[in-house]
Amino acid sequence: MSFKPATWPRRLRSQEWYAGTSRDTIYHRGWMKNQGYPDDLFDGRPVIGILNTWSDLTPCNGHLRELAEKVKAGIWEAGGFPVEVPVFSASENTFRPTAMMFRNLAALSIEEQMRGQPIDGAVLLVGCDKTTPSLLMAAASTDLPSIVVTGGPMLNGYFHGERIGSGTHLWKFSEAVKAGDMTQEDFLEAEQSMSRSSGSCNTMGTASSMASMAEALGMALSGNAAIPAVDSRRRVMAQLSGRRIVQMVKDDLKPSDIMTRHAFENAVRTNGAIGGSTNAVVHLLAIAGRVGVDFTLDDWDRCGRDVATIVNLMPSGKYLMEEFFYAGGLPVVLRHLGDAGLLHKDALTVSGTAIWDEVRNAVNHNTDVILPVDRALTQQGGIAVVKGNLAPNGAVLKPSAASPHLLSHRGRAVVFEDIDDYKARINDDALDIDETCVMVLKNCGPRGYPGMAEVGNMGLPPKVLKKGITDMIRISDARMSGTAYGTVVLHTSPEAAAGGPLAVVRNGDMIELDVPNRRLHLDIPDHELDARLKEWRPSVETPESGYAWLHQAHVEGADTGADLDFLKGCRGAPVGKDSH
Ligand code: FES
Numbered sequence: 135m136s137f138k139p140a141t142w143p144r145r146l147r148s149q150e151w152y153a154g155t156s157r158d159t160i161y162h163r164g165w166m167k168n169q170g171y172p173d174d175l176f177d178g179r180p181v182i183g184i185l186n187t188w189s190d191l192t193p194c195n196g197h198l199r200e201l202a203e204k205v206k207a208g209i210w211e212a213g214g215f216p217v218e219v220p221v222f223s224a225s226e227n228t229f230r231p232t233a234m235m236f237r238n239l240a241a242l243s244i245e246e247q248m249r250g251q252p253i254d255g256a257v258l259l260v261g262c263d264k265t266t267p268s269l270l271m272a273a274a275s276t277d278l279p280s281i282v283v284t285g286g287p288m289l290n291g292y293f294h295g296e297r298i299g300s301g302t303h304l305w306k307f308s309e310a311v312k313a314g315d316m317t318q319e320d321f322l323e324a325e326q327s328m329s330r331s332s333g334s335c336n337t338m339g340t341a342s343s344m345a346s347m348a349e350a351l352g353m354a355l356s357g358n359a360a361i362p363a364v365d366s367r368r369r370v371m372a373q374l375s376g377r378r379i380v381q382m383v384k385d386d387l388k389p390s391d392i393m394t395r396h397a398f399e400n401a402v403r404t405n406g407a408i409g410g411s412t413n414a415v416v417h418l419l420a421i422a423g424r425v426g427v428d429f430t431l432d433d434w435d436r437c438g439r440d441v442a443t444i445v446n447l448m449p450s451g452k453y454l455m456e457e458f459f460y461a462g463g464l465p466v467v468l469r470h471l472g473d474a475g476l477l478h479k480d481a482l483t484v485s486g487t488a489i490w491d492e493v494r495n496a497v498n499h500n501t502d503v504i505l506p507v508d509r510a511l512t513q514q515g516g517i518a519v520v521k522g523n524l525a526p527n528g529a530v531l532k533p534s535a536a537s538p539h540l541l542s543h544r545g546r547a548v549v550f551e552d553i554d555d556y557k558a559r560i561n562d563d564a565l566d567i568d569e570t571c572v573m574v575l576k577n578c579g580p581r582g583y584p585g586m587a588e589v590g591n592m593g594l595p596p597k598v599l600k601k602g603i604t605d606m607i608r609i610s611d612a613r614m615s616g617t618a619y620g621t622v623v624l625h626t627s628p629e630a631a632a633g634g635p636l637a638v639v640r641n642g643d644m645i646e647l648d649v650p651n652r653r654l655h656l657d658i659p660d661h662e663l664d665a666r667l668k669e670w671r672p673s674v675e676t677p678e679s680g681y682a683w684l685h686q687a688h689v690e691g692a693d694t695g696a697d698l699d700f701l702k703g704c705r706g707a708p709v710g711k712d713s714h
Contacts, residue, residue: 137482139385146383148181150709151252158712162252171215180214180383182376183253185221185244185272187265192225194262194341197332197363198285204369205257205283208376214383216376221247226263226340226588226615233264234613235585237420238689238698239681240268241275248276249707255383257375258353261285261334261363263616266344267417270353271697273389274424276707279382280389281484282354283375284345286363287455288333293324299448300328300335301617305591312561313599333363336454338447340616343410344417349464350404351421352392352483356492360463362456378484387486390704393425396478399437400468400489403476406441406516407467409450409534411616412624415517416586419695423702431519431528431693435652438516441476443534444505449619450534451511453503461503465496474507520623520654523663524635524645527627527693529609529654537605540621541649544657545572545607549641551673552577553589560595567595569603572645576636579611579629580689580696582674584682586611586625591618607647609654611636611692623647623654625692631674632691638666 310316334341422429479490611629628634
């Protein structure tokens with residue numbers, strides 16, 4: 135930790151718009167004054183953009199306008215000038231073809247909103263899955279002082295007396311209906327019980343994982359990740375974050391000071407300890423790419439490999455975020471990692487101090503929710519990166535959500551050329567498949583879908599489910615919802631639409647998955663694989679125009695974060711020319 139605060143007072147970038155008596159300055163200030171702002175607000179104090187991903191169509195962030203008021207209160211108290219700015223909001227549960235296709239568009243638009251407007255720092259008000267990485271990517275690219283405030287998870291869901299989790303039980307109940315173990319009426323009744331309050335998914339899905347990643351990276355105040363959306367302490371957190379960002383601007387404490395290689399290593403180990411989402415892999419790689427930290431898929435495997443999953447939350451375990459908060463939340467996990475020698479203790483956070491200073495006294499209030507290591511869900515909790523002739527650049531799997539007996543398995547491939555092919559045939563009892571087979575899905579990667587949809591956890595065929603089987607190996611270039619589970623190999627790179635070996639797998643090929651040895655092998659001779667790859671021709675249509683064209687033309691592979699190639703790197707926030 136070698137950060138030295140800048141001297142204060144000094145001239146901030148917002149003064150390029152607001153200082154002086156020129157015609158242009160009067161133009162900028164004058165129009166702002168139509169909102170009733172007094173003259174002294176333009177006197178050189180930090181102008182803080184509250185970048186708000188509120189949207190009626192992003193229900194997980196539906197309460198963020200109220201939360202923004204608490205952020206504003208904190209900024210006023212600390213002597214800043216808050217300005218609330220609506221930004222691109224991609225809802226995981228609504229956006230088609232998939233919110234992931236718009237993560238980079240959101241990051242691009244928000245980066246330019248930060249750069250092109252008179253703000254000196256930003257509060258990133260986020261929640262639903264893609265909103266957190268897209269704003270962190272934008273903040274990394276501009277390197278303006280920024281702090282994350284998440285909206286917090288929903289309260290626990292309950293159905294017929296049982297705890298039910300966002301997403302996780304949607305998949306479970308859907309399979310139960312297909313297997314004949316649940317009625318459609320009960321499924322509809324359960325719909326009412328899953329989302330009891332404002333907030334993001336209450337499982338350790340992608341939203342909770344990314345909230346935890348933001349905290350582990352040091353980009354949010356300690357304790358932010360787990361506070362339920364409707365708990366009064368969530369509003370306190372928002373207000374404190376508003377106060378803090380003003381001082382961060384005065385100190386010039388930037389994302390690049392915080393998101394160092396050590397911070398990413400802390401985040402990866404944290405993801406292993408919490409049983410976090412596989413989606414965190416692509417998002418952290420993309421954020422690292424923006425801030426200029428050389429962080430690879432192999433680093434993910436190396437850092438996460440020996441981390442035990444100690445957070446007993448769905449989809450890997452049995453509790454939900456509400457219990458995680460009551461147990462002490464992420465600070466307890468970070469303290470555990472520190473005690474185990476798995477945390478870079480001196481990593482800097484938005485608070486301006488080392489992460490260890492914030493968590494060293496954290497207390498675990500429930501050892502059934504945050505488990506001791508000898509009762510961990512799995513001792514190898516990190517995301518496993520498997521490689522081989524089927525995934526030369528790597529593929530990922532979450533061991534804590536997988537079936538142990540399938541982690542080393544050889545089976546016959548049953549191939550679906552794309553998601554429509556899968557949907558058309560999976561319920562057909564004539565499909566030649568049993569539980570020993572390996573389901574293979576192609577053309578669902580960043581380019582192929584396009585956008586890398588969360589379809590990798592393909593539902594099993596009904597005839598297998600009816601035998602009481604609940605898991606099979608599934609391999610694809612898609613992603614999987616962080617709330618999902620199963621022995622699911624994801625992000626296979628290069629993807630099928632880019633001509634990766636996945637594209638040439640055929641029905642009846644034998645596939646070997648060997649997670650302990652990190653291997654994924656298509657058991658055909660090398661010359662046969664070469665011949666098939668030579669014959670391969672793209673089958674995915676190329677969009678003719680619009681953002682879909684831009685995305686498909688420039689998106690990189692999942693193994694490097696699926697960012698657009700021309701957006702990687704930090705471009706800073708230089709003040710451009712005036713327009714008048
Ligand atoms: Fe928005 Fe899960 S769908 S947080």
